[in-house]
Amino acid sequence: MSQFGYAIRQLSAAQKSSKGVSLYSRYVNRPAGRVLAAAGYTLKLTPNQITLISAVFTFAGVVMIATLRPSFAVAAGIFAALVIGFALDSADGQLARLTRTGSAAGEWLDHVVDCAKMLAVHMAVLVSFYRYFGFSDPRALLLPVVFQFAAVVVFFGGILTEQLRRAARQKSDGNGPAPAPASTLRSVALLPVDYGVFCAMFLLFGSRDLFTALYCCLLVAHVLFMVAFLVKWYRELSVPGR
Secondary structure (H helix, E strand, O other), X not given: OXXXXXXXXXXXXXXXXXXXXXXXHHHHHHHHHHHHHHHHHHOOOOHHHHHHHHHHHHHHHHHHHHHOOOOHHHHHHHHHHHHHHHHHHHHHHHHHHHHOOOOHHHXXXXXXXXXXXXXHHHHHHHHHHHXXXXXXXXXXXXXXXXXXXXXXXXXXXXXXXXXXXXXXXXXXXXXXXXXXXXXXXXXXXXHHHOHHHHHHHHHHOOXXXXXXXXXXXXXXXXXXHHHHHHHHHHHXXXXXXX
């Protein structure tokens, strides 16, 4: 059995729960990450090396957004860089589970890179709006600022909530409630705030009107989900044993 085939089989049998995961992440990003993790295993890469390679692809896309004049050729390059970076972001955790080399330092590095990319990609959009989109109303430049705010709050809130839940489970000796099964309806509903869908939006980067319209739609979705998530997480953490 080849190392790649072995890794694929092992990873397929040890996937994380799909609860709270959108359809894109469940059926596109995780399977792509599984293939990349198997490739990393074959090449004897470490999870941290995969994380750094992910950052290289993602920030290459960020640089293209900020420095290149929008066109559909540029859009394809941006999409490819961002979506590969996202798949590698899934691969590092899968490789860590396969090789049992997960660590607090690795988790820290992964989250720092994730936070940095969320900050950087919207700053790059802001630069592109200013340099190339020619908006007559300067208030349009606030759109990436608001989007960045909502995305980072959701990301940080989700990470902190999971850490607090983990600490509560450890304190209660793991006797918390059983996780609810994954819901297809919820997976569909989460698509507007999935980073993979955000990456796909850049396929329209060559059209100012289409890109701006979809960017605004996803912005509204992020703000609404931010409010809903914050209320939900606060309520859950307020209940003992959750």
